[in-house]
Amino acid sequence: MGKRILILGAGVGGIVSSNIFAKSIMKEHEVVLIDKNDTHIFRASYPYIMINVRKPHQIRAEISSLQKMGVKFVQAEVLGLDLSNLLVETDIGSFTYDYLIIALGAEEHSEKVPGLIETAFNLCDYESVLDLSQVLERFEQGHIITFISELPVIGTVAPYEIVFLLDSFFRRRKQRQNIELTLITPEEIPLQNSNPKVSNSIAADLKKRGINLLVNSQVVSLDPRANSIELQDGSIIVADIFIAIPPQQGPAVLKNSSLELDEGWVKVDPHTLKTNLENVYAVGDITAIRMPSNRDWAPKLGVFAHYQAEVVARNIALELAGKKPMFRYRGKAAGFVMATDISLGRIGSFDYFAIERPKVTLLRPTRLGHWVKMAFEKYWLTRWF
Numbered sequence: 080m081g082k083r084i085l086i087l088g089a090g091v092g093g094i095v096s097s098n099i100f101a102k103s104i105m106k107e108h109e110v111v112l113i114d115k116n117d118t119h120i121f122r123a124s125y126p127y128i129m130i131n132v133r134k135p136h137q138i139r140a141e142i143s144s145l146q147k148m149g150v151k152f153v154q155a156e157v158l159g160l161d162l163s164n165l166l167v168e169t170d171i172g173s174f175t176y177d178y179l180i181i182a183l184g185a186e187e188h189s190e191k192v193p194g195l196i197e198t199a200f201n202l203c204d205y206e207s208v209l210d211l212s213q214v215l216e217r218f219e220q221g222h223i224i225t226f227i228s229e230l231p232v233i234g235t236v237a238p239y240e241i242v243f244l245l246d247s248f249f250r251r252r253k254q255r256q257n258i259e260l261t262l263i264t265p266e267e268i269p270l271q272n273s274n275p276k277v278s279n280s281i282a283a284d285l286k287k288r289g290i291n292l293l294v295n296s297q298v299v300s301l302d303p304r305a306n307s308i309e310l311q312d313g314s315i316i317v318a319d320i321f322i323a324i325p326p327q328q329g330p331a332v333l334k335n336s337s338l339e340l341d342e343g344w345v346k347v348d349p350h351t352l353k354t355n356l357e358n359v360y361a362v363g364d365i366t367a368i369r370m371p372s373n374r375d376w377a378p379k380l381g382v383f384a385h386y387q388a389e390v391v392a393r394n395i396a397l398e399l400a401g402k403k404p405m406f407r408y409r410g411k412a413a414g415f416v417m418a419t420d421i422s423l424g425r426i427g428s429f430d431y432f433a434i435e436r437p438k439v440t441l442l443r444p445t446r447l448g449h450w451v452k453m454a455f456e457k458y459w460l461t462r463w464f
């Protein structure tokens with residue numbers, strides 16, 4: 080008898096798992112994908128949108144295009160999870176399932192930092208990044224502060240990409256001498272869960288390029304009238320533009336869902352992504368995966384959402400075919416790129432299940448790195464839609 084696989088969220092995890100099901104399971108089974116939006120936007124390209132080197136139409140895809148592969152797309156907002164009755168409640172009604180994959184990502188809570196909404200541009204919000212790109216076009220002199228509000232930070236390397244791309248953008252416009260750039264982070268060192276060599280190389284690069292770095296710094300509030308930011312140690316810094324990576328947490332719909340949570344994120348088996356409930360899986364930013372070496376949060380990146388979704392979808396497909404699930408998620412990713420200039424990028428790799436400490440490599444900035452990043456954007460928006 081046909082089974083229904085219900086996938087919540089058409090971000091990285093939802094899109095990858097939908098595609099794999101479309102290709103690997105019998106037609107008798109039904110794949111239903113739910114998202115509140117009708118468009119998927121490739122967030123890894125937001126930093127390029129910010130400096131106007133990518134245009135909005137280049138980083139978007141219609142989620143409904145998955146219907147041509149046999150995936151049923153439903154545009155609806157998930158409002159609750161009544162999982163003891165195998166029900167997902169949405170604004171257009173309830174959905175049952177035989178298998179459930181929760182890929183709703185992280186939920187942003189800008190209101191947790193007083194003054195953030197009124198004062199700062201939000202790097203995780205598409206419209207806000209577009210507004211910022213307009214302001215930067217006209218900006219000729221002053222101080223720009225980029226800050227990470229809280230850990231874990233979605234996109235891990237994105238704040239560093241932002242300051243490097245701003246530096247590169249203003250250098251090309253020959254205005255860099257009139258612009259002060261600052262990055263504020265609660266991390267002890269840049270990319271604190273990588274390794275000292277990588278962290279030191281980023282810190283050295285920031286210094287060489289004249290970008291101020293404030294580590295161990297928690298932003299407590301912003302003042303829209305004074306155009307200032309207050310840090311936990313009481314210091315106040317005035318600036319002209321603020322760019323925030325706002326606080327993130329597990330979505331509110333998880334509460335009262337009978338899913339086991341860890342500080343609001345969904346607890347999963349780190350190798351199979353199974354939750355505490357039968358036939359319910361979670362993938363991507365919403366998961367509570369901790370690194371074995373130091374119990375810190377594993378990085379929340381699209382590459383990991385992608386690999387996790389592959390493991391879950393392939394194992395469910397095997398189970399539906401009457402075979403034993405055999406795929407395991409290993410916390411590794413290669414070919415990942417951190418942008419360091421409008422035309423340069425550092426190719427890297429992660430292995431965060433390493434026992435002694437997470438292993439991270441980042442090669443020196445190259446044009447190849449940039450082209451890999453650009454090619455991946457194109458690949459993502461054509462291969463998966």
Ligand SMILES: Cc1cc2nc3c(=O)[nH]c(=O)nc-3n(C[C@H](O)[C@H](O)[C@H](O)COP(=O)(O)OP(=O)(O)OC[C@H]3O[C@@H](n4cnc5c(N)ncnc54)[C@H](O)[C@@H]3O)c2cc1C
Nearest residue numbers: 088090091092115123156157183184234363364380381382
């Ligand atoms: C600025 C920025 C730059 C980044 N750069 C990179 C990068 O270079 N490389 C990289 O690997 N990662 C990067 N990331 C991180 C990457 O975008 C995320 O890790 C990835 O998108 C997580 O995938 P996901 O499937 O878990 O969730 P998401 O991609 O966030 O998808 C969640 C989906 O669920 C939907 N949804 C949420 N709530 C509901 C609801 N209640 N009802 C219905 N639908 C809902 C949303 O609309 C969304 O489509 C970046 C992130 C940011 C913000």
